[in-house]
Amino acid sequence: MILKVMTSFLLPIVITFMIIKVVWPQKKTGFFDNLFLISLSSGIGLGASSVIFFVWLVLFSKPGEFFAVFEGTIFLIALILFCKKGRAVKERLQKTGHFSLFSAGFVVCTVSALFMLVVSSLISPHGDWDAWAIWNMRARFIFRSGAEWANAFSPVLGWSHPDYPLLIPATIARCWTYAGIDTVIVPILVSVTFTIATLLLLASYFAITGSEKKGCLASLVLLGTPLFLVSGTAQYADIPVGFFILASIAVFYLYEKSENKNAVFLVIAGFLAGLACWAKNEGLLFLAALIMGRFIAVSMAGRFRSYFKEVAVFLTGLAPVLFPLAYFKIRFAPPTDIFEKHTILTASEAWPVAVEFAKGILNFGQWPVSATIVLVICAAILGVKPDHRVKVSAQSSTLTLVFILLGFFIIYMVTPYDKNWHIVVKEAGNAVRRKM
Amino acid sequence: MEKTKTSMAIAAIIFVSLLSIIGVFKDTISNYSKCHIPDDITLYESRFNAVKTYLPKQGVIGYISDRKAEDIRFAGVETARYYLSQYALAPVVVDYNVNHPFVLGNFTGSFDRAQMQASKGLLLIKDFGNGVVLFKKAG
Numbered sequence: 410m411i412l413k414v415m416t417s418f419l420l421p422i423v424i425t426f427m428i429i430k431v432v433w434p435q436k437k438t439g440f441f442d443n444l445f446l447i448s449l450s451s452g453i454g455l456g457a458s459s460v461i462f463f464v465w466l467v468l469f470s471k472p473g474e475f476f477a478v479f480e481g482t483i484f485l486i487a488l489i490l491f492c493k494k495g496r497a498v499k500e501r502l503q504k505t506g507h508f509s510l511f512s513a514g515f516v517v518c519t520v521s522a523l524f525m526l527v528v529s530s531l532i533s534p535h536g537d538w539d540a541w542a543i544w545n546m547r548a549r550f551i552f553r554s555g556a557e558w559a560n561a562f563s564p565v566l567g568w569s570h571p572d573y574p575l576l577i578p579a580t581i582a583r584c585w586t587y588a589g590i591d592t593v594i595v596p597i598l599v600s601v602t603f604t605i606a607t608l609l610l611l612a613s614y615f616a617i618t619g620s621e622k623k624g625c626l627a628s629l630v631l632l633g634t635p636l637f638l639v640s641g642t643a644q645y646a647d648i649p650v651g652f653f654i655l656a657s658i659a660v661f662y663l664y665e666k667s668e669n670k671n672a673v674f675l676v677i678a679g680f681l682a683g684l685a686c687w688a689k690n691e692g693l694l695f696l697a698a699l700i701m702g703r704f705i706a707v708s709m710a711g712r713f714r715s716y717f718k719e720v721a722v723f724l725t726g727l728a729p730v731l732f733p734l735a736y737f738k739i740r741f742a743p744p745t746d747i748f749e750k751h752t753i754l755t756a757s758e759a760w761p762v763a764v765e766f767a768k769g770i771l772n773f774g775q776w777p778v779s780a781t782i783v784l785v786i787c788a789a790i791l792g793v794k795p796d797h798r799v800k801v802s803a804q805s806s807t808l809t810l811v812f813i814l815l816g817f818f819i820i821y822m823v824t825p826y827d828k829n830w831h832i833v834v835k836e837a838g839n840a841v842r843r844k845m
Numbered sequence: 846m847e848k849t850k851t852s853m854a855i856a857a858i859i860f861v862s863l864l865s866i867i868g869v870f871k872d873t874i875s876n877y878s879k880c881h882i883p884d885d886i887t888l889y890e891s892r893f894n895a896v897k898t899y900l901p902k903q904g905v906i907g908y909i910s911d912r913k914a915e916d917i918r919f920a921g922v923e924t925a926r927y928y929l930s931q932y933a934l935a936p937v938v939v940d941y942n943v944n945h946p947f948v949l950g951n952f953t954g955s956f957d958r959a960q961m962q963a964s965k966g967l968l969l970i971k972d973f974g975n976g977v978v979l980f981k982k983a984g
Binding site: 518524525533538542545549550553560563629632633776777778790 | 850851853854855857858859861862863864865866868869870873876877879880884886887903905925928929931932935936938939940
């Protein structure tokens with residue numbers, strides 16, 4: 410069983426790594442360069458396989474043996490491409506980076522994170538409230554229902570948010586299908602992989618674009634954010650959606666940094682943004698914020714004309730995920746409850762919400778002291794001087810973040826539910842579980 | 846001067862991060878012994894193992910409990926019990942009402958069989974113990 414689980418889990422990651430290695434514009438083979446591509450491949454591989462699994466279910470009702478043959482064929486094609494093209498690019502490889510003391514410190518941090526994630530997952534193998542009530546339950550429906558998998562979106566289950574996208578449930582159900590059993594190992598693997606991949610992606614991005622010190626520092630800050638590890642073991646979709654947001658922004662930076670503005674980066678950034686939408690509804694907010702943020706930043710830089718060209722290439726990467734998502738939303742998902750029954754707050758009602766929101770930003774991450782304040786002070790001391798080549802990306806990602814926060818604030822303003830429910834729901838869920 | 850400021854800022858970040866990591870690490874170590882104990886959701890799910898064989902493979906069944914959830918969309922003890930029943934019994938859809946041929950009873954204590962029949966029209970099929978009961982709708 411373990412062998413089947415691991416094979417089904419690693420197959421899309423290996424396929425993606427081979428494809429990315431072939432198409433990736435930068436041919437460097439340093440420790441952190443490979444780490445960046447491995448982290449990227451982990452998220453893209455799992456995400457893409459869940460999209461393919463969903464499309465297969467729509468077309469053929471259930472996976473069957475042909476699904477394995479189909480995935481096996483993709484593996485063979487990727488392997489041939491990798492061997493053929495890999496040999497051609499070998500000659501112009503640039504070997505960069507070396508395994509230093511910082512790399513060693515970084516490995517220690519990652520192993521510690523892995524240990525904490527595994528222990529916490531063993532204590533709570535079904536995850537927290539949203540994991541078993543939404544994501545893993547939906548995966549059970551898809552896996553156990555056979556051809557009747559659409560029962561997972563029954564109106565009776567309206568409380569379980571059947572409008573939520575399917576990256577997590579489809580990824581889990583796909584691996585269970587190969588394993589032939591709905592073992593808790595799979596959701597744990599998915600959750601731990603996305604958490605570690607986020608950590609590695611962040612560290613390796615800063616290491617390859619700045620220095621190893623920066624990479625290690627960034628990973629230390631993320632690892633020191635208790636909410637990050639807690640969310641990782643909770644098996645929620647927040648970590649995967651965060652991974653895709655981070656990856657998409659990072660690839661945009663690499664696009665800006667590349668000398669010839671290679672379009673491959675834009676296609677990959679588009680695909681990653683699409684997977685953010687496929688992971689969680691918040692991904693759609695990110696997509697809208699990204700498009701607006703980039704439009705403003707590019708216009709400010711006087712590159713207005715190139716914006717639409719960039720968007721066209723970006724959409725090429727986005728479309729393979731956005732079309733299945735649109736089909737899911739139209740065919741299976743009920744309207745999102747917050748927008749269906751929305752209300753609008755008066756100014757006096759809005760003020761306490763704004764105060765809570767500001768407190769949330771200040772206390773973000775459950776740090777022992779306010780991480781926001783510490784980081785703002787440090788940024789003020791160190792200064793923020795982005796490389797002129799990535800000025801547009803720095804501005805657009807800042808604007809994207811601002812628009813996302815604005816979007817969340819608007820959701821608090823229009824939600825038909827009690828505002829306190831949104832704020833305390835996670836704590837309440839965990840407290841309730843302890844009382845049962 | 847500039848170098849000292851930079852080093853101090855980096856040291857502050859490292860210190861706060863390590864402080865936080867050590868806190869999480871200590872929690873993990875103190876909870877390590879719980880790894881070998883079955884978790885509460887696995888235990889709760891196991892209550893439904895026997896009833897599963899009596900249920901249809903697909904379709905919708907009803908649900909009744911001695912505790913009433915005020916609103917099943919929101920977190921609460923009864924809501925959690927209902928959600929976990931659904932989690933355990935998927936792909937059978939569990940509807941929070943009794944208007945179905947089969948109705949799952951999920952009780953915290955004993956239940957009054959006569960009262961179930963008189964007020965809800967539910968006939969007992971089997972009591973599986975641990976508060977798990979299967980009814981069918983009379984008529």
